[in-house]
Amino acid sequence: MPVTVDLEKCVGTRDCLNACAFNAIDxxxxxAVVYENCVDCxxxxxxxxxxxxxxxxxxxxxxxxxILVADFGDRSGIVAAVDRAARGxxxxxxxxxxxxxxxxxxxxxxxxxxxxxxxxxxxxxHAGAGPAIAARVAATLGAASLSGCEGFTxxxxxxxxxxxxxxxxxxxxxxxxxPGTTVITVVPKTxxxxxxxxxxxxxxxxxxGDAPRTPGxxxxxxxxxxxxxxxxxxxxxxxxxxxxxxxxxxxxAVAGKHIAPELYIAVGVDGSTEHNAAVNGAGTIVALVSQxxxxxxxxxxxxxxxxxxxxxxxLLSAL
Amino acid sequence: MSMRIAVxxxxxxxxxxxxxxxxxxxLDVQDAEPVLNPADRNALELAAQLSKTAGSTFDVYxxxxxxxxxxxxxxxxxxxxxxxxxxxxxxxxxxxxVACALxxxxxxxxxxxxVLCGAATSSYGSGGVPGYLSSFLNAGLRxxxxxxxxxxxxxxxINIAGSSLVRSNAAxxxxxxxxxxxxxxxxxxxxxxxxxxxxxxxxxxxxxxADSRQGATAGLPSTGAIDGPLESNRKxxxxxxxxxxxAAARAITLVSALRxxxxx
Numbered sequence: 184m185p186v187t188v189d190l191e192k193c194v195g196t197r198d199c200l201n202a203c204a205f206n207a208i209d210x211x212x213x214x215a216v217v218y219e220n221c222v223d224c225x226x227x228x229x230x231x232x233x234x235x236x237x238x239x240x241x242x243x244x245x246x247x248x249x250i251l252v253a254d255f256g257d258r259s260g261i262v263a264a265v266d267r268a269a270r271g272x273x274x275x276x277x278x279x280x281x282x283x284x285x286x287x288x289x290x291x292x293x294x295x296x297x298x299x300x301x302x303x304x305x306x307x308x309h310a311g312a313g314p315a316i317a318a319r320v321a322a323t324l325g326a327a328s329l330s331g332c333e334g335f336t337x338x339x340x341x342x343x344x345x346x347x348x349x350x351x352x353x354x355x356x357x358x359x360x361x362p363g364t365t366v367i368t369v370v371p372k373t374x375x376x377x378x379x380x381x382x383x384x385x386x387x388x389x390x391x392g393d394a395p396r397t398p399g400x401x402x403x404x405x406x407x408x409x410x411x412x413x414x415x416x417x418x419x420x421x422x423x424x425x426x427x428x429x430x431x432x433x434x435x436a437v438a439g440k441h442i443a444p445e446l447y448i449a450v451g452v453d454g455s456t457e458h459n460a461a462v463n464g465a466g467t468i469v470a471l472v473s474q475x476x477x478x479x480x481x482x483x484x485x486x487x488x489x490x491x492x493x494x495x496x497x498l499l500s501a502l
Numbered sequence: 503m504s505m506r507i508a509v510x511x512x513x514x515x516x517x518x519x520x521x522x523x524x525x526x527x528x529l530d531v532q533d534a535e536p537v538l539n540p541a542d543r544n545a546l547e548l549a550a551q552l553s554k555t556a557g558s559t560f561d562v563y564x565x566x567x568x569x570x571x572x573x574x575x576x577x578x579x580x581x582x583x584x585x586x587x588x589x590x591x592x593x594x595x596x597x598x599x600v601a602c603a604l605x606x607x608x609x610x611x612x613x614x615x616x617v618l619c620g621a622a623t624s625s626y627g628s629g630g631v632p633g634y635l636s637s638f639l640n641a642g643l644r645x646x647x648x649x650x651x652x653x654x655x656x657x658x659x660i661n662i663a664g665s666s667l668v669r670s671n672a673a674x675x676x677x678x679x680x681x682x683x684x685x686x687x688x689x690x691x692x693x694x695x696x697x698x699x700x701x702x703x704x705x706x707x708x709x710x711x712a713d714s715r716q717g718a719t720a721g722l723p724s725t726g727a728i729d730g731p732l733e734s735n736r737k738x739x740x741x742x743x744x745x746x747x748x749a750a751a752r753a754i755t756l757v758s759a760l761r762x763x764x765x766x
Contacts, residue, residue, distance in 0.1 A: 255664060284663045284670055286679075287636055287643035309629070311662060312645035314622060315679045318597060318633025319643060328597070330628035349626045350520050354529050368629070388670030391660060404765075427766060436683075446765045457517040457624075463737055467765055469756065475743065484740040485759060487752055497753035502766065 185221030186228060190214055192235035202230035202262055204270075226266045229278060249275040250337075251302035253293040253316070255283045261308050261369040264334050268304075272337035277302070283312035284388045290319035297324060297364070303341060309368035317368045326364035333370055343367060352441055352460035370441070404429035405444045405465075407437065409451035412491070419495035420450040426502040437461040451491045454479025471495055505652060505674075507560035508614035509549045510604050510635065511542040511576050513568030514625045536568025538575040541620035544680035546579040547687045548650050549618045553580070556652035560618075561585060561611065565603050566592045570703055577698035578690040584701055585611065589708040601634030603708060608639070610711040615674040616650075616657060617641065621682040632679035641675035648684040 185207070195213035207221040215227075215235065228236045250269055252261070269276045279296050281289040293316065297305045305320055307313040309331045321328040327343075329335070333355070335345035341362035348355050348370070406424040408417055410433055424431040427446075434452040443464030450471045452458065459482045462468060470479045475488035487494045515534035523530040549560040559582035564572050569586035577584055587603050595603065608614050617639065622629035636643035646662040656671040662681055744759075746752035760766045 282663065283645065284661065284668045285642070285672070286633070286645040287641075290633065290643065312679075314629025315633040315636075315643060315645035318601075318628075318630030319637050320633075321630070322598070322634050322637035328628070328630060330597070330630055331622075350515075350529065351517055351624055353520060353522050388663070388668040390666045391669045392667040393665060446760070455518050456521055467760070467763065468739065469760070480741075482737075482739055484742065485756055486741070486743045487756060488743065489749065489752070493749040494752065497749035498756065500750065501753040501757040 185217045185219060186225070187237045188215045188217060189235045189237060192233045193231075194233055194235070196232060198230045198232060199227035199236060202226040202266070204263070204266065224266060224270055225276075226262065229266075229276065230262055249277065249300075249302055250304045250306060251293075251297050251300055252276060252278040252306045253289075253296075253320075254278060254280050254308065255289075255311060255313070261306065261371055264332070264369045265306055268335050268337055274304075274337065281316075283316065286312045286316050287319065290316045290323065294320045294323040303364050304335075304337060304343060305364070305366045307366070307368050309370045313368050317366045321366040324364050324366065326366050327360035329358055329360060329365060329367040331370060332367050335367060335369070348441075350460065351457050352463045353456065402430035402444050404446040404448070405442065406431050406448045406450065407434040407452055407462075408432075409434055409449075409453070412451045416451055416492045416495045419492070419499045422499040423448060423450070423495065423502060426499065434458055449479060449483075450495050452479055453477040454482065471498070504558035505552070505556040505616065506612065506614045507549055507553055507556070507558060508608050508611075508617045509542075509545050509560055509562045509576065509581070510617060510619045510631065511545070511562055511564050511572050512539040512600075512620070512623045512631075513537065513564060513566060513572035514539045514623050517624045536571045538572040539620055539623045539625075541622055541624065541680070541682050542572070542576070543579075543620075543687045544682065544685040545618040545620045545678075546576055546581075547685050548647060548678065548680050549581075550579050550688070552616060552618075552650045552652060552657065561614075563587070563604050563607055565600050565607075566595070569705075573703055574698050574701075575690070575695070577701045578694040579688070581701075583611075584703045586703050586705045587708065587711065588705050591708055597628040597630035598634045601631045602638055603711070604631070605635055605638035606708075606711040607706060610706075613675070614639075615676070617675070617677045618650075619677065619679050621646075621679055629679075632677050636677040639675055639677065641677045642672050643677050643679075644670075644672055645679040646681045647678045648681045650678060 193214045195210050197210050199208050199215050207218045209216050225238045228238045252265055281292055283289050307317045314330055329345045331347050332345035335343055342360050343365040344359040347358055404427045406420055406429045408420045445466040447462050447465035448469045468483045469485045470483040471487045471491050471494045473491055480486050513536040515531040516537045519534035521530045553560045561583035562576040562581040563585045565587040573584040587607055619632040644659045644661050647659050649660040651658050656673055659672050660667055660669045744752050744756045746755055
């Protein structure tokens with residue numbers, strides 16, 4: 184029996200569509216429509232920010248022995264990984280939201296929720312305060328921990344198996360924990376939200392500004408320029424970024440991060456190991472370099488080797 | 503009494519020299535000498551800011567192999583004491599184990615009011631050490647911090663909370679994890695690095711600092727054990743060299759290819 188839609192609450196955010204792994208939902212005329220191939224996995228129910236989707240088989244708010252997701256906002260981007268794991272192990276997912284300002288208070292609240300629900304897997308986003316909070320939750324619960332996971336499964340014995348990345352994205356590895364409670368952090372990918380209730384903590388604090396953005400964290404296209412690029416080439420690179428509506432950043436700024444734009448254009452960037460690992464998630468990489476044997480050539484889809492100044496100006500003209 | 507400030511740093515293989523050996527299918531760290539973990543510079547910067555407003559000094563702790571290289575660089579930020587924990591048991595220690603050893607070393611030195619850490623290491627980077635430390639030291643925890651200053655009996659921390667920067671007061675003892683970005687880190691001059699090279703490093707084994715704690719294991723279940731070989735995480739790429747008689751022709755060829763793939 185498929186999920187049903189409360190048409191009065193539905194405002195057509197399309198979050199359900201992004202969350203559904205079965206193409207069982209669409210948004211037509213600004214309202215969600217659920218098709219017969221819906222398997223009632225409830226991914227859309229959790230994703231809907233207006234609570235417009237109603238599960239055919241409502242589960243308890245907090246699932247005993249299931250997965251507890253602790254989120255900081257409504258856009259953590261870990262919903263897909265959690266849903267895959269939950270479906271694979273046939274366990275329920277419950278979710279809570281905490282204010283990360285006071286990480287100790289947030290961790291204690293999550294640990295209490297996990298204890299009271301008997302959740303055997305606690306999941307947090309591997310971003311911001313997530314890893315620090317996760318470690319404190321693990322210490323409080325006496326649980327094992329896995330950090331920086333790209334995806335995970337729960338095995339029949341109750342342990343967790345996960346794929347993690349290391350050394351700035353150069354390597355991936357598989358890890359597992361023994362049966363028992365496990366706290367894991369998952370690298371955010373798609374930006375579908377969880378629908379969750381806020382646990383109030385006495386965090387307090389005053390907002391003093393906007394958070395600095397992770398370089399290129401949500402840009403579809405990124406143009407990266409090398410430090411010390413000649414003025415003319417840098418100007419052309421800025422023009423390319425403007426023409427494409429892209430984010431412009433210095434290549435050094437991506438080192439140690441993981442960015443995944445659809446298109447990454449590197450102008451005059453030779454590409455250190457750390458840089459190349461950081462942009463590994465990009466859909467397509469274009470490199471404008473002076474030497475064809477620059478390290479970035481190994482990770483580029485398209486390589487223009489020649490005079491960077493001329494090539495960048497010509498690219499700007501061609502756009 | 504002046505504020506006692508500690509910074510916990512890590513030594514990691516130089517991220518610029520770590521390579522994937524595609525012929526042997528191995529992670530090649532042979533040429534990657536140990537260096538200060540890049541994210542720990544943010545913690546050292548916050549420590550320097552805090553010690554200035556608190557009118558105190560700060561000590562730096564590092565556990566594991568390569569500690570002296572990391573501590574030398576850390577000293578250039580103005581550290582008072584440099585403490586290395588060198589013990590074979592730390593070679594396989596996970597985040598909980600490292601945090602346990604660091605907590606014991608800090609305790610042995612008389613404790614700390616504020617302990618600062620980087621966000622995560624550039625190697626296996628779990629980012630868990632600050633959280634475990636806060637638990638072992640019975641301290642508060644602030645993560646993703648971009649600024650910190652003394653505020654009488656408390657410290658004022660600005661940290662990233664969602665899309666905002668939030669300032670809040672936190673009681674001590676406190677563990678603070680610096681944000682991986684958003685902190686303006688000072689440039690350390692070669693003269694300061696040369697001076698730092700002369701600073702003595704106090705080296706202890708786990709037996710020297712262990713009190714009620716159980717070696718480097720912390721008595722917690724292991725963080726996830728790696729149960730297979732490391733694999734390259736590199737995506738398959740087209741590796742096409744765009745050719746043409748001149749820059750304009752090459753640019754047109756490239757733009758056509760990108761248009762075909764609906765990328766521009």
